[in-house]
Amino acid sequence: MTTLPLAVRDSNTMLRRNLLRMRRYPSLTFMVIGMPVIFLLLFVYVFGGTLGNGLGGASGGRAAYANYVVPGILLMAIAGTAQGTAITVAMDMTEGIIARFRTMAIFRPSVLTGHVVGAVIQTMLGLAVVVGIALLVGFRPNANLVEWVAAAGVLAMTALALTSLSVALGLVAKTVESASNLPMPLVLLPFLGSGFVPTDSMPTAVRWFAEYQPFTPIMETLRGLLLGTGIGANAIGAAAWCAAITVLSFWWAKSRYNRNTAR
Structure with a gap:
């Protein structure tokens, strides 16, 4: 069998493996959904009235804030899935299954491809x-x-970019516990961007970081598409950030995986 059919066959097998894990452990999916939903309810029903008035004047209120905050919540959900992916990759690397794969005639990157595609789904x-x-x-x-x-x-x-990064972080982690902590900053980035309040309300140093970090152009692009606000150059910035993170992360993950499985 030539390289391409072998790669497709083995990647499909590894994808099915990860989808079966997702079906057998639905609590992982519920945990991914749970945190963003809790933050959504908290910010809309507890802080939404006040923050919404700040966004839209006296007529803003909770409805205006619900519209504003959803893109940030969606990115929190993606980051939460990335954290779970890092954990499952670290489990594979520490529980012996990779040693078994190493003895089999499989396309080596298919293990990583299965994790990435399964996590995106x-x-x-x-x-x-x-x-x-x-x-x-x-x-x-x-x-x-x-x-x-x-x-x-x-x-x-965005999911592809953050999942690729989380796979690399899972391979770098020496334990499952440390793998759960490494992607944690991704969950915080919406707070340090335009996810919950406009960046022009922030102090200068924080505003500079918020405007130039990867999540802000992604959230502004989503707002423009879903709510009709201006997008400007944010779509280009979002695509550039996602492409760079995906390519660099997959290269990093592949090199770490090859190094670990060569031992």
């Missing part, structure tokens, strides 16, 4: 649930079908 399913709950609590997008498809593409692109 899990992420998109989780995001659909989060969007559904957001609609119930007052999120009112005005996007048409094309804009919804484009927004889904932005979310998938």
Whole structure:
């Protein structure tokens, strides 16, 4: 069998392995959805009235804030899935299954491909649930079908980037416990961007970081697509950040995986 059919066959096998794990352990998916939903309810129903008035004047209120905060919540959900991916990769590396794979005639990168594609699928399913709950609590997008498809593409692109990074972090981690901690800064980035308040309300140093970190152009692109706000150069920035993170992370993960399995 030539290299390409072998790669496709083995990558498909590893993908099925990860999808079966997702089905057998649904608590992992519920945990991924749970934290963003809790933050959504907290910010909309506890802080939404005050923060929404700050966004839209006296007529803003909770409804305006529900619309504003959802893109940041969606990125939190993606980051939470990335954390779970790092844990499963670290489990594979420390529990002996990789040693078994090493003795088999398989396409070596297929293990990584299965983790990445499986996690992206899990992420998109989780995001659909989060969007559904957001609609119930007052999120009112005005996007048409094309804009919804484009927004889904932005979310998938972001999920691919953060999942690739989390796979690399899982390979770097020496224990499962440390793997759960390494992706934690990703969960915090929406707070240090435009996820919960506009960046122009921040002190100068914080505002500079918030405007130039990867998550801000992604969130602003999602707002533009779903709510009709201006996108400007944010779409280009979002695509550039996601492409760079994906390529560098997959290269890092592949080199670490080859080094670990060569022992």
